Each structure stands twice: as structure tokens, then as C-alpha cells.
Amino acid sequence: MDAGDWVSIGSGGVALLAAAFAFWQAKTATKSANHAGRQAQAAEDQLSIARDQVQQAERVHREQLALAERVHRERNEPYVVVDIGPDQPGSSLLVLSIHNIGPTMARDVRIQVTPALESSHASLTPRLANAVSRTIPMLPPNRRLVYAFDGPQRWGGDLPMRYDFTVEAHGPQGAVETLTYTVDLETLAGYLVGERPLKRIEEHVGKIGGHLDALADAYEKANSEAIRAHRQRMSEQMRQGTDDHTGL
Structure with missing residues (x-):
């Protein structure tokens, strides 16, 4: 083979290597693109989940606020x-x-x-x-x-x-x-x-009688000396009246 053939073989080898390298780059780029796509999809899924959580939190907040307003209103309404x-x-x-x-x-x-x-x-x-x-x-x-x-x-x-x-x-x-x-x-x-018509009146009269008895006991204890002196005077007056009647 002459020099031209070797040049042709060398050029073909270089072209084959270049094609293989280009194929590897394309395959790598495809994998990277697929990986980037999966990452983008995962990010989109996470964003969707976060959006749903925010919406649910807002819905729960609105429901709690509406319930609090209803409770407050019902507590201040006439019935x-x-x-x-x-x-x-x-x-x-x-x-x-x-x-x-x-x-x-x-x-x-x-x-x-x-x-x-x-x-x-x-x-x-x-x-x-x-x-x-x-x-x-x-x-x-x-x-x-x-x-x-x-x-x-x-x-x-x-x-x-x-x-x-x-x-x-x-x-x-x-x-x-x-x-x-x-x-x-x-x-x-x-x-x-099931109940006598005058039962409540009887109960009230009984309570009043009990209060009067307690009041009388308290008055007698507080004024025992005065009551004793009054009774003694009454007894002496009755005795004097009896003596006067006997002398007549």
C-alpha cells in the first residue's frame, strides 16, 4: 500500500472514531436529558403536592374561621x-x-x-x-x-x-x-x-315556720337576762296582787 492508502485508512479510522464519539455524546446527552426530564417531573410533582397542601390548609382555615364565627353568632343570638x-x-x-x-x-x-x-x-x-x-x-x-x-x-x-x-x-x-x-x-x-296543688305552698309555710322558730331562739339567747328580769317582775306583781287580795 502506498502512502495514499494509508492516508485513506487513517482518515477512515479518524472518521469512525469521530462517529463513535458523536454517538457516545448523543447517548450521554439523551441520558442527561432523560434524567433532567425526570428531575423536572419530580419537581413538578413536589410543586403540585405543595400546592395541594396550601389549598387544604387554606380550606381548613376558612372552615375553622366560619365555625368560630358561627359559634360566636349563636352565642349572641336570641332563642x-x-x-x-x-x-x-x-x-x-x-x-x-x-x-x-x-x-x-x-x-x-x-x-x-x-x-x-x-x-x-x-x-x-x-x-x-x-x-x-x-x-x-x-x-x-x-x-x-x-x-x-x-x-x-x-x-x-x-x-x-x-x-x-x-x-x-x-x-x-x-x-x-x-x-x-x-x-x-x-x-x-x-x-x-303526681303532686298536690298546694304542696309548694305547704313547703313555703313550713320553711317560714322554721325561720320563725330559729329567730325566736336567737332572740331568747341574746336577751335571756332581760327576759328573766321581765318574768321576775311579772311574778312579783302577781304575788303582790294576791297578797292585796288576801288582805282585803
Whole structure:
């Protein structure tokens, strides 16, 4: 082979080496690109997870804030309760009561009842209808409106024994949640015969008697000398009167 052939062989070898090097570089670049792609995807996944965590934290914060606001509002809202029950423990008189047990003023109180209120006393029925049909302009905290409803004869007739009351009202922050109460008069049947009507009066009289006895004992102890002297004077006066009568 002459010099030209060797040059050709050398040039071919160099070209082959250059091609092999270019292939290695391309393969390395491809691996680097794949690795960079995986890193980019991992970074994107981490970013997505972080975004979800932030959104969840914001959602939890909003829910907690809404719950705190609701609790604060409910603690400062009026609560109007409608009920039917004995006027006093042991009393046979049933009354309809409208009571604001909340801490704030109730305004524009509206009551709906199903079925319509009826009493065995015909004169009470229109009064009861008027009590629940009109709008109550205001009901201060702990204010209780009471209306005569019925008596023990309620259980001897065919009048309704179950009523559903719906109450709407406004508080300091606007309309409050609509409340619904169910009153079942059958649950009171046994209660009304369980206590003497005058039992509470008897208990109060007994307490007053006990207080008077204690007061008398305390007074006698504090003024024992004066009481003894007074009794001695009375005894002497009685003895002198007896002596004078005997001398006559």
C-alpha cells in the first residue's frame, strides 16, 4: 500500500472514531436529558403536592374561621322557645308560653303552629289563635309570655294532643335560624296527677315556720337576762296582787 492508502485508512479510522464519539455524546446527552426530564417531573410533582397542601390548609382555615364565627353568632343570638305545660309544679292549669332564653333581644318574632290551637274552654281558643298569629315586635332576654291553654279535661276529649311550632325571629345580626318544636301533651298526663296543688305552698309555710322558730331562739339567747328580769317582775306583781287580795 502506498502512502495514499494509508492516508485513506487513517482518515477512515479518524472518521469512525469521530462517529463513535458523536454517538457516545448523543447517548450521554439523551441520558442527561432523560434524567433532567425526570428531575423536572419530580419537581413538578413536589410543586403540585405543595400546592395541594396550601389549598387544604387554606380550606381548613376558612372552615375553622366560619365555625368560630358561627359559634360566636349563636352565642349572641336570641332563642325563642314555644311550649305547653303546667303553669306551676303541681298545677292542673296548662299554659302556652313564649320564652326568649337567649342573651339578646328577639325582634319580629313570628310563630306558626300545626294544627291550629284549640282549647276545651271555648273562650280560650280565639285568644290562643291571636297569641300565635300576630308578630311580636320585641322579646327581651328571659322575657316569658304566658297564655291560659287548658285543664285536666283536655285528656277526656278528642282535641289534638300534638302540636308543631315553627319560630322565626331576628337578632342583632339579622335573621336567626328557624326553630321547630314539637309538643306532645300525652307526656304530661302522668305528671299532672303526681303532686298536690298546694304542696309548694305547704313547703313555703313550713320553711317560714322554721325561720320563725330559729329567730325566736336567737332572740331568747341574746336577751335571756332581760327576759328573766321581765318574768321576775311579772311574778312579783302577781304575788303582790294576791297578797292585796288576801288582805282585803
